[in-house]
Structures are given as C-alpha cells and as structure tokens.
Amino acid sequence: MRHTLAVLVENNPGVLARVAGLFSRRGFNIESLAVGRTENPAVSRMTIMVEADDRVLEQVIKQLRKLIEVLKVQDVTKEEHVDRELALMKVNAEPAKRAEIIQIVEIFRAHIVDIGRKTMIVEVTGDEGKVNALENALRPFGLKELVRTGKVAMLRGTRDMTTNGKEVEE
Amino acid sequence: MITVGEAVIRCLEKEGVELVFGYPGGAVLPVYDALHDAKIKHVLVRNEQGAVHAANGYARATGRVGVCVATSGPGATNLVTGIATAYMDSVPIVLITGQVPTVQVGTDAFQEVDITGITMPITKHNFLVKDPAVVPVVIKKAFHLARTGRPGPVLIDLPRDVTAAEIEFEYPEQVQLKGYKPTFKGHPSQIAQAAKMIYESTRPVILTGGGVISSGAAPELLKLAEIISAPVASTLMGLGGFPGDHKLSLGMAGLHGTRYANMAITNSDLLIGLGVRFADRVTGTVGKFAPKARVIHVDVDPAEIGKNVQPHLPIVGDVKQVLLTLLPLLSPREGGDWLAEVAGYKRDYPLEYTRENGLKPQYVIEKLSGVTRGEGIVVTDVGQHQMWVAQYFCFKYPRTLVTSGGLGCMGYGLPAAIGAKFGRPEKQVILVSGDGSFQMMMTELGTLAEQGLTLKIFILNNKRLGMVRQLQEFYYDKRYSAVDFSFSPDFAALAGIYGLSGYTVDTGAAFDAVVEEVLAGEGPALVNCLVEPEENVFPMVLAGKGLDEAID
Numbered sequence: 209m210r211h212t213l214a215v216l217v218e219n220n221p222g223v224l225a226r227v228a229g230l231f232s233r234r235g236f237n238i239e240s241l242a243v244g245r246t247e248n249p250a251v252s253r254m255t256i257m258v259e260a261d262d263r264v265l266e267q268v269i270k271q272l273r274k275l276i277e278v279l280k281v282q283d284v285t286k287e288e289h290v291d292r293e294l295a296l297m298k299v300n301a302e303p304a305k306r307a308e309i310i311q312i313v314e315i316f317r318a319h320i321v322d323i324g325r326k327t328m329i330v331e332v333t334g335d336e337g338k339v340n341a342l343e344n345a346l347r348p349f350g351l352k353e354l355v356r357t358g359k360v361a362m363l364r365g366t367r368d369m370t371t372n373g374k375e376v377e378e
Numbered sequence: 379m380i381t382v383g384e385a386v387i388r389c390l391e392k393e394g395v396e397l398v399f400g401y402p403g404g405a406v407l408p409v410y411d412a413l414h415d416a417k418i419k420h421v422l423v424r425n426e427q428g429a430v431h432a433a434n435g436y437a438r439a440t441g442r443v444g445v446c447v448a449t450s451g452p453g454a455t456n457l458v459t460g461i462a463t464a465y466m467d468s469v470p471i472v473l474i475t476g477q478v479p480t481v482q483v484g485t486d487a488f489q490e491v492d493i494t495g496i497t498m499p500i501t502k503h504n505f506l507v508k509d510p511a512v513v514p515v516v517i518k519k520a521f522h523l524a525r526t527g528r529p530g531p532v533l534i535d536l537p538r539d540v541t542a543a544e545i546e547f548e549y550p551e552q553v554q555l556k557g558y559k560p561t562f563k564g565h566p567s568q569i570a571q572a573a574k575m576i577y578e579s580t581r582p583v584i585l586t587g588g589g590v591i592s593s594g595a596a597p598e599l600l601k602l603a604e605i606i607s608a609p610v611a612s613t614l615m616g617l618g619g620f621p622g623d624h625k626l627s628l629g630m631a632g633l634h635g636t637r638y639a640n641m642a643i644t645n646s647d648l649l650i651g652l653g654v655r656f657a658d659r660v661t662g663t664v665g666k667f668a669p670k671a672r673v674i675h676v677d678v679d680p681a682e683i684g685k686n687v688q689p690h691l692p693i694v695g696d697v698k699q700v701l702l703t704l705l706p707l708l709s710p711r712e713g714g715d716w717l718a719e720v721a722g723y724k725r726d727y728p729l730e731y732t733r734e735n736g737l738k739p740q741y742v743i744e745k746l747s748g749v750t751r752g753e754g755i756v757v758t759d760v761g762q763h764q765m766w767v768a769q770y771f772c773f774k775y776p777r778t779l780v781t782s783g784g785l786g787c788m789g790y791g792l793p794a795a796i797g798a799k800f801g802r803p804e805k806q807v808i809l810v811s812g813d814g815s816f817q818m819m820m821t822e823l824g825t826l827a828e829q830g831l832t833l834k835i836f837i838l839n840n841k842r843l844g845m846v847r848q849l850q851e852f853y854y855d856k857r858y859s860a861v862d863f864s865f866s867p868d869f870a871a872l873a874g875i876y877g878l879s880g881y882t883v884d885t886g887a888a889f890d891a892v893v894e895e896v897l898a899g900e901g902p903a904l905v906n907c908l909v910e911p912e913e914n915v916f917p918m919v920l921a922g923k924g925l926d927e928a929i930d
Contacts, residue, residue: 217557218556218557221506222494222495222498222506225495225498226498229498229499233499263684263688266684267681267684267685270680270681271681273680273681274679274680274681275557276502276503276523276555276557276558277557278557279556279557
C-alpha cells in the first residue's frame with residue numbers, strides 16, 4: 209500500500225542525503241519526495257510517498273526516527289489531510305490544436321503559462337489523480353516534457369505538525 | 379583565545395578522556411600540535427584501522443567512550459572498517475578526523491575524501507564542522523550521542539583551517555538535541571504485562587544480548603533468572619552478562635550455539651529477549667525460531683523491535699531500567715519440570731569434541747578457561763577460533779569478552795586487545811586469534827611492543843582459513859578454494875623480532891607445559907598453537923534449518 213509520510217527535519221546540509229541514503233540502503237522504495245523549508249527556517253519538511261506493507265512501513269518510520277536530525281515523522285495516509293502536487297507539461301500545440309487543448313485545460317482548472325511556436329506549457333495543481341488524468345488527456349497531442357513536484361501534504365483542521373513547544377518528537 | 383585544536387583537547391579532558399589512539403597527518407596537524415602539551419596520552423598505532431579497533435577494545439572493556447584521531451583522506455578511509463565494526467556492535471567511540479581546509483572541500487584536493495558521506499550508514503551520527511565557534515558544542519553532542527541510548531560511533535570531521543582558527547573556549551554543561559530523546563524507562567503497563575506473561579508461562583527462556591552488558595544490567599539479569607527460575611541463553615555479544623558457571627546458564631545460542639540452548643529456545647513457551655536484536659546468527663531460519671513461544675522483546679532501540687522477530691510484547695527501554703521496574707512485580711517461583719527437562723538437554727547433548735592425538739583447538743580454549751578460572755579479559759578475532767572461545771571459555775563477568783560480533787571483522791583482535799589492556803591494565807588480557815585474522819593486523823605488534831603491554835597471544839594456527847574451509851566442506855562439496863596458506867611466517871620467531879616471548883606447540887602436553895608459565899610471565903608473549911587443521915566447529919545449523927536441527 210502507498211503511504212504518505214510527513215517528516216520534519218533540521219534544516220542542515222546533508223540531511224536529505226541521510227534520508228535518501230536510509231531508503232536506498234534498507235531497500236525501501238521512495239515513490240516521490242518533496243522537500244522545502246517550513247514556517248520555522250531552521251526546520252525543513254519532507255513529504256515522502258512510499259510503497260510498503262505495514263511491517264516495512266513500521267521499519268521505515270522507526271529508522272527515520274533514529275536519524276538524529278529527524279524531528280518528527282507522521283504517516284498522514286489514514287488521517288484527514290489535504291495533499292497536492294504541481295506539474296508542468298510541455299505539450300505539442302500546433303495552432304490548429306490549441307483550442308482543443310485550452311478546452312481540456314479549462315476542464316481541469318489548469319493554466320497555460322507559456323506558448324511557443326509549436327508548444328504550450330500547462331501548469332496544473334491538484335491531487336495525484338487529477339494530475340494523472342490531465343496527463344492522460346494531453347498525451348494524445350504529444351507530451352514533450354513532464355515534470356512533477358511530488359506530493360506535499362498537510363493535516364486538516366487545527367491539528368498541526370510543528371516543532372514548537374511540546375510538539376517536538378517524543 | 380585558544381586554537382580549536384587546543385579546544386578539542388580541552389573538550390576531551392572535560393569528558394574525562396585519558397587516552398586516544400591515533401595517527402597524525404597533514405590535515406590534522408593543529409590537533410596534534412595541541413596534543414604535544416596535553417595530559418592525555420596518545421597511542422600511536424601502525425594503521426588507522428588499528429586505532430579505531432583499539433578504541434573499540436578500550437570501550438568494550440571499560441564501558442567508557444573510546445576516542446581516536448586520524449587525518450583526512452586515507453587516514454579517514456582506513457577507519458571505515460573499524461567504524462562499521464563499532465556500529466554493528468553498538469560500541470561508543472568518538473572519532474576525530476582532519477579534513478582539507480574548507481575552501482578546498484569539494485575540489486578533490488590532496489588527501490580529500492568525503493568521510494561524513496562515506497560513514498553516514500555506519501555512524502550513529504557524524505558532523506562536518508565549518509564554523510570554529512561551534513566545535514566544543516559539537517564535541518559535547520558527539521560524546522552524548524556516543525554513550526547514551528543505543529551507543530555507537532560518532533565521527534567529527536574538522537577542516538584544517540577550522541582547527542587552526544582561534545576561539546574563546548567555553549564547554550557547555552549540557553546540549554540539546556531536538557531530534558534525539560532515547561526512551562530510557564520502559565512503559566509501566568507493558569512491564570506489568572511482561573510480569574503477567576512470565577507467570578502464565580511454564581517453559582520460559584531468557585535470551586541475553588549485548589544490551590545487557592552496555593546497560594550494566596548483569597546483576598538485575600541474575601536476579602530475574604533466579605526469581606523466575608528461567609534458563610539463560612546468550613548471544614555472542616551477550617556472553618559474560620550472565621555467569622557461565624551458573625546452573626541456569628545455557629551458554630551461547632545460535633548457528634554454532636550449544637544444542638541445549640537451542641533446544642530450550644525451540645521448546646520454550648516464553649522467550650524473553652533482553653538487549654538483543656535477534657540477529658540471523660542467533661535465529662537461524664526465522665520461521666522456525668522459537669515456534670511455540672510468546673516473545674517479550676526489551677531493547678533501547680525501537681527500530682530493533684519487530685525488525686527480525688515479531689514480538690508479542692515490545693518494551694522500548696534501557697534493559698537495566700526495565701528490569702529494575704519489573705523485578706519488584708515478580709515473586710519467586712520454581713522451575714519444576716521445565717528445568718528438569720533443560721537439565722536433561724544439557725546431560726544428553728553436551729558440547730563435545732574427540733580428544734585424539736595432536737592439539738585440539740577446543741582443548742586450548744578449555745585449558746585457558748580452566749587456568750584463568752574465567753578471570754581476565756579474552757579478546758578474539760573472527761572465525762573458528764572465535765566460535766570455540768564462545769563455546770568453551772566460561773565467561774563469568776560482563777566486559778570480559780571482546781569480539782567483533784555483528785560485522786565479523788577479521789583483524790579486530792590484536793588492536794582491540796591493545797585497547798582492552800590500556801583500559802584494564804590490572805587485568806590479564808588474552809588474545810585468541812587465528813592465523814588468518816592475525817595476519818590481517820599483525821602490523822600492530824609494533825604498537826604492542828612500543829607500549830610495553832603485557833598481552834598474551836594464542837594463535838590457533840591451522841594453516842588455513844578454517845571457517846571458510848568449513849563452509850566449503852558443507853556447502854561446496856569440499857571444493858576448497860583459496861583457503862590454504864602455503865606460506866605464513868613462523869609466528870613465534872616473528873614475536874621474537876618484536877621483543878615478545880614466542881612459543882610453538884603442537885600437542886596438548888606441550889601446550890600444558892607452557893600455558894601457565896606464559897600467563898604468569900611478565901611482558902607480552904605469543905603462543906603459536908599448531909592445531910588440527912580440519913577441525914570443524916560443531917554444532918552447526920545449516921542454512922534454511924531451524925536451531926534444533928543442528929548437525930555435529
């Protein structure tokens with residue numbers, strides 16, 4: 209089963225290598241990994257998608273927690289949460305095809321952010337299913353380039369995952 | 379203002395470090411300059427791998443943090459095998475390496491390697507420090523990390539311009555590590571549940587590991603075993619945590635464990651794992667391991683729980699603390715039929731070997747155990763001799779066996795014995811090695827001679843790589859490949875060159891004639907024991923088999 213892990217880490221050089229190295233040497237599969245700083249500049253947040261059964265997942269989480277620079281690990285998969293991914297798609301767009309592409313883009317509430325002589329760049333934000341669906345819809349026109357950020361996720365409501373006060377990992 | 383190099387030494391003094399093992403070089407010169415006037419003793423080894431193994435042996439024998447120092451590049455890479463050895467066995471070591479100046483980092487400069495990158499998977503944590511002002515805090519953190527929770531090696535990489543810089547020296551009393559809060563006390567309701575499970579069981583077995591020794595829990599383990607009348611099997615790392623001559627002791631379990639330990643585990647209805655990680659050498663085929671038992675697993679590292687064996691009751695905590703909470707919940711009970719059954723295993727399936735002509739390696743160990751009465755410290759290398767030590771030497775006290783368990787690192791023995799002797803100079807320190815392992819690090823004979831240490835070395839010399847040969851006998855139909863040494867030096871003569879007393883023996887009687895003299899004598903000595911070349915380590919659990927299916 210696929211799990212979405214939210215991981216707070218100290219914003220130090222090398223911390224990404226520690227996390228990535230852990231996954232590779234223990235044979236855990238990362239499907240995607242998105243990382244950036246948080247409301248606290250000393251802390252970065254990683255959203256890691258991992259394909260694992262319950263037993264492997266438990267090991268992944270425990271091994272992550274063992275890293276000294278990892279502050280908090282949470283599996284948000286089964287919690288109420290919002291997740292989003294951003295993708296840029298460069299699609300073949302001869303003038304005759306543009307109207308059709310624009311129509312598809314509007315249906316998905318995506319944006320066209322660049323037009324070249326024969327191509328357009330489409331920007332889409334959404335959950336994974338929406339990004340996949342748009343990709344499939346545009347593929348027949350000829351998808352020249354595709355880049356996805358990987359998923360980021362956050363719990364709904366007042367529950368949060370900061371390192372302030374007593375929220376630090378026990 | 380003092381240089382960071384001096385600050386490093388001041389920090390070590392504040393941590394109570396009395397000696398460091400090391401090897402100098404260009405990038406670490408400011409630290410060595412500060413060592414010149416320091417009270418801390420520096421032991422110059424012959425290869426950096428020797429320094430880290432010596433720090434390991436020192437830490438294992440004393441319970442204190444071992445320290446070693448090396449330069450950048452090859453100095454640092456020579457540490458790698460030793461760091462992995464310490465990591466696998468959870469040995470507290472702080473390593474300080476020089477690095478090229480910060481402006482050169484990343485330029486493939488002379489003697490530059492990314493040692494923090496290289497050692498990421500084999501250190502508990504490591505630091506590359508670019509700000510001179512934080513060096514004391516980093517050192518404080520390193521010692522804290524190395525010795526608390528599940529101990530392990532911590533490396534600090536210091537560029538040369540950082541150690542040459544000057545700072546106002548201030549050593550913090552405490553450090554905060556936001557992401558590091560090891561669980562010390564076990565959960566009270568889990569511990570209460572453990573007490574309940576103990577009373578529900580009729581066939582309990584305790585499996586004791588290295589965690590019992592590193593947490594100092596041997597006295598509590600003894601109480602536990604006696605109160606609940608449970609026999610105690612040990613992992614290799616756990617030997618000495620429970621007295622080997624106690625009637626409840628089953629010796630070592632696992633692939634070369636005693637039959638009675640393995641049978642007791644297989645037939646138990648409750649297995650209490652204390653400070654163990656259920657390593658593959660102990661469990662054999664996991665699916666056949668302790669098939670009738672409920673498992674209680676106590677360990678300070680939550681990631682070990684459920685990694686190899688799924689416990690029915692996990693308790694995360696320091697073994698000593700957990701046992702101190704558990705013991706008052708227990709009242710004495712008799713072992714009854716179960717202890718009688720286990721006594722039957724011991725009577726019917728003892729450790730044994732045939733005592734024909736020639737010198738049996740098992741005999742050498744048995745004799746050493748008898749002559750020393752289990753006092754002193756035994757250091758081993760890796761291979762058949764190591765297993766015979768584990769089987770035939772009766773360890774009575776914690777920190778009396780110093781051996782590379784998890785990594786199985788040949789070459790560990792001699793430098794680790796040097797470190798152990800430095801740590802416990804009042805103890806008889808014995809190194810048991812093999813002709814293969816010894817030749818990997820015999821360069822450290824120079825360090826031994828220079829330091830004038832009274833170390834007694836026994837080489838079980840079968841003129842081949844005995845353990846590999848044994849594996850080839852069983853798994854590759856005796857197609858012996860690259861296991862014979864057609865040349866080795868005369869080890870007794872080699873010892874003489876280094877100023878040790880050298881002996882060669884090839885019969886039990888000849889060994890008997892020298893062993894007491896060697897152990898009682900002043901100064902270092904080496905006994906080259908020409909043993910039966912094709913002796914096998916038995917019992918032996920073959921791949922895919924359960925612990926109760928050993929052959930011998």
